[in-house]
Amino acid sequence: MKKVKRRATAALLIAALLVVGLAVYLVRLADDGGAWASYFSGGTPGGTILDRNGVVLYSSDEDGYSFAEDWSTRVSCYHLLGDPNGNVRTGALRQFRDRLAGYSFVEGATSGKTISLSVDSALNVTAYSALAGRSGAVMLMDYTTGEVLCMVSSPGDDPENPSSEPADGTYLNKCLSSSFTPGSVFKLVTLAAAIDNIPDLFERSLWCEGEMIVDGALLTCTGSHGSQTIEQALANSCNCAFGTLALELGPELMAEYAEKLGMTASLQLDGMDVLPGSFTKGEAGSVGLAWSGVGQYEDLVCPYAMLRYVSAIANGGSVYEPTLLGHGSLDRETELLSAETAQRIAEMMNYNVQNAYGSWVFPGLDVSAKTGTAEVGDGTSHAWMTGFLNDPAHPYAFVVILEHAGGGLANAGPVANTVLQAAVSGSAS
Structure with a gap:
């Protein structure tokens, strides 16, 4: 009798393990079936990827795969698509493989499908050319729909004829998978916190003597600006003014706004993870806290997060969550700011563009922008510019970063202008 019980118990245990194993398999099949289908078909998904204008960026069938005919298109879209070997982990080939393979949990893999991306490959070519071999990233999106129109990371590579010795950073999509010292573009975060929490901000006179002592340590500025309004302080990119505001706001509130506005949040683009930035809360009253308010100290920001934030500013405080697919989803709206603060x-x-940078930076365009020259500790600076067009017919937000390139206005500004002019005129490439 005891033997029968033991055997029955063993049989039940085996049955339970089989049920658990089957459940795990079904869950994995639902999550990874598309990847398995791609693997057993040679590692590259079947199907076709088009840009928003119908340009073939990738095509695969039983005879093999190919990328765009034009070399410059292949290289500039390298990080947008990814590569057959899977070196680039954030790209359409990897993220949309289920769609490309025609895979569904019920039917399995069918014939390859065609998907259209929101990106204009000609704009990618223009942006990559404007970077002129420098390491960096460029993104452009329609802030009224969330459609990403341009996404370029440099250096790129040719997926059909990959380099045997790729340059450092080739496999990294810097739009999504890198974070950088932001410099003065982070003042837009400090500014939002100050507008919301300092009632008399717009009546204040903010003083700058070119430097200030904070808790026995020195915070320097780019000039001696004297008495200035908050509007003038942003145009002057005054470190003393924004360091003072950060000290008044305090570490907890500064960290709260860095998270709320997306700088340190866990974000995604069509399911692809975006590298979060970081904000170290310097002690109250410390020079570290003051420097963090101007985008230095240990601040790090991903270009995608900054693009998303300025898109919300342009769109009255709410961002339509960005997408690479051929249409925006207007039900994916997230409020980051009040309409009053955004305005x-x-x-x-x-005001920055009209009175500090000069309208000549963007001839013929009505642009709102902020530059950043982010010191990175090795004697060089990252060049940033971010902003948007005030043009209902061309509602575009942008972010540009060039690593170790120098001043933001002098280096990121021309790249931003080149891409915006091409996007507005339709003369990209």
Whole structure:
């Protein structure tokens, strides 16, 4: 009798393990079936990827795969698509493989499908050319729909004829998978916190003597700006003014806004993880806290997060979550700012261009922008520019970063202008 019980118990245990194993298999099949289908078909998904204008970026069938005919298109879209060997982990080939393979949990893999991306490959070519061999990233999106129109990371590579010795950073999509010292573009975060939490901000006179002592340590500025309004302080990119505001706001509130506005949040683009930035809360009253308010100290920001934030500013405080697919999803809206705060920041960013940078930077365009020259500790600076067009017919937000390139206005500005002019005129490439 005891033997029968033991055998029955063993049989039940085996049955339970089989049920658990089957459940795990079904879950994995639902999650990874598309990847398995791609693997057993040679590692590259079947199907076709088009840009928004119908340009073939990738095609695969039983005879093999191919990328765009034009070399410059292949290289500039390298990180947008990814590569057959899987070196680039954030790209359409990897993220949309289920769609490309025609895979569904019920039917399995069928014939390859065609998907259209929101990106204009000609804009990618223009942006990559404007980077002129420098390491960096460029993104452009329609802030009224969330459609990403341009996504370029440099250096790139040719997926059909990959380099045997790729340059450092080739496999990294810097739009999504890198974070950088932001410098003065982070003042847009400090500004939002100050507008919301300092009632008399717009009546204040903010003083700058070119430097200030904070807790026995020195914080320096780019000039001696004297008495200035908050609008003038942003245009002057005054470290003393924004360091003072960060000290008044305090570490907890500064960290809260860095998270709320997406700088340190866990974000995604069509399911692809975006590298979060970081904000170290310097002690209250410390020079570290003051420097963090101007985008230095230990601040790090991903270009995608900054693009998403300025898109919200342009769109009245809410961002339509970005997408690479051929249409925006207007039900994916996230409020980052109040409409009043967004409008104030937008007006101040426009003041920057008109009164500090000069309208000649963007001839014929009405642009609101902020530059950043982010010191990175090796004697060089990252060049940033971010902003948007004030043009209902061309509602584009942008971010540009060039690593170790120098001043933001002098280096990122021309790249931003080149891409915006091409996007507006339709003369990209």
